[in-house]
Amino acid sequence: MxxxxxxxxxxxxxxxxxxxxxxxxxxxxxxxxxxxxxxxxxxxxxxxxxxxxxxxxxxxxxxxxxxxxxxxxxxxxxxxxxxxxxxxxxxxxxxxxxxxxxxxxxxxxxxxxxxxxxxxxxxxxxxxxxxxxxxxxxxxxxxxxxxxxxxxxxxxQADVTSGEHIPAIRTESASYTPVLEDRVVQMDVASANNFTVPPNSSVAFPVGIALEVWQQGAGQTTIVADSGVTILYDADDTLKLKGQNAGCSLRKVATNTWRLIGKMEAA
Structure with a gap:
């Protein structure tokens, strides 16, 4: 046998x-x-x-x-x-x-x-x-x-006991437009740079998703709304992160509408 x-x-x-x-x-x-x-x-x-x-x-x-x-x-x-x-x-x-x-x-x-x-x-x-x-x-x-x-x-659904739900952190060295897998992005750029929020027709993030953006480098990061995208934010703020190590969160609340909260440069 x-x-x-x-x-x-x-x-x-x-x-x-x-x-x-x-x-x-x-x-x-x-x-x-x-x-x-x-x-x-x-x-x-x-x-x-x-x-x-x-x-x-x-x-x-x-x-x-x-x-x-x-x-x-x-x-x-x-x-x-x-x-x-x-x-x-x-x-x-x-x-x-x-x-x-x-x-x-x-x-x-x-x-x-x-x-x-x-x-x-x-x-x-x-x-x-x-x-x-x-x-x-x-x-x-x-x-x-x-x-x-x-x-x-x-x-x-995601296995909440395995750590698979913990998002990966992406680090970028130039202006960047996020892709569907992104959840946390660090902008490690020496000069001024943009983080561009794409329209739903280009990247179909589900409504309710949140993206974190952090300025890791010395170059100031500006959050930019691509054509057709609306970003809602405090009237006392701009869409520029306040400085190195400042960050913000973008929450998708409708097909092409996002809400922003974070450490932003004053208007």
């Missing part, structure tokens, strides 16, 4: 893999690994919901009842996944999108071919008209979903 130590090593364990469980309903009950207690994991926001893949379009629009789509024809290169509010079983998930935060996970697998799956890091989400726009970063995948494939979706 082969010893356990001589058995081949298993592949990567995936959070949506099922464990058999015993209950009064019969022997075929299953539980995803992501749902088990005493494991480093965030709360399950959406569990094993069924959707249909649409690979005929990459447009940012409602994909239709029970449908999801990617914003790139090469699925693994996508930065957003669009999911209808209603799944194929008529489950309504419209209240979910605004609860998603950076640090969570989106798991997709093909119900007809378990060798096709995708795991995504969630960067944020927007509640659009009839669908959710989930900003994602590709983590791992195998295969490609075909058109009309049955896609099983699980969404996991």
């Amino acid at each position: 082969t010893k356990i130590s001589e058995l081949p090593r298993p592949g990567t364990v995936r959070p949506w893999w099922m464990l058999p469980v015993v209950n009064a309903q019969g022997a075929n009950a299953r539980l995803p690994l992501s749902h088990l207690g005493n494991l480093p994991r965030g709360a399950i926001a959406l569990s094993l919901a069924s959707f249909i893949a649409d690979i005929g379009s990459t447009s940012d629009a409602d994909p239709g009842a029970g449908v999801l789509r990617w914003n790139n024809a090469i699925q693994a290169d996508s930065t957003m996944i669009f999911i209808d509010d209603v799944d194929v079983d008529s489950g309504d998930h419209s209240a979910l999108w605004t609860t998603l935060s950076a640090g969570g996970k989106l798991y997709l697998y093909d119900a007809g071919d378990l060798d096709v799956w995708q795991e995504w890091d969630v960067l944020g989400a927007v509640d659009a008209a009839g669908y959710g726009k989930i900003s994602v970063s590709h983590f791992a995948s195998a295969g490609t979903f075909s058109d009309d494939a049955a896609v099983v979706v699980t969404i996991q």
Whole structure:
């Protein structure tokens, strides 16, 4: 008999893999690994919901009842996944999108071919008209979903016990426009520089998100609203940080509107 130590090593364990469980309903009950207690994991926001893949379009629009789509024809290169509010079983998930935060996970697998799956890091989400726009970063995948494939979706919130929710700090040495992953930016620049807040059409930060900006270098940092963006701030202030080591917080309160509070130069 082969010893356990001589058995081949298993592949990567995936959070949506099922464990058999015993209950009064019969022997075929299953539980995803992501749902088990005493494991480093965030709360399950959406569990094993069924959707249909649409690979005929990459447009940012409602994909239709029970449908999801990617914003790139090469699925693994996508930065957003669009999911209808209603799944194929008529489950309504419209209240979910605004609860998603950076640090969570989106798991997709093909119900007809378990060798096709995708795991995504969630960067944020927007509640659009009839669908959710989930900003994602590709983590791992195998295969490609075909058109009309049955896609099983699980969404996991950030794991607040693991430290994954703690934002990374980006340091920039020149004027900078933030990207979707940013939460804290240090401007380490010797001369005057700008931190430009982009319009939603360029970088779709979810409403409610906050960005911290710090002036680490000697060069004064000015917060600049790009075309179409409104920054609300105290009338006694300017949009210039007061000096080295001063900082501010920008909170997105509407599609192209931000509120600023911080240590700013007086008007």
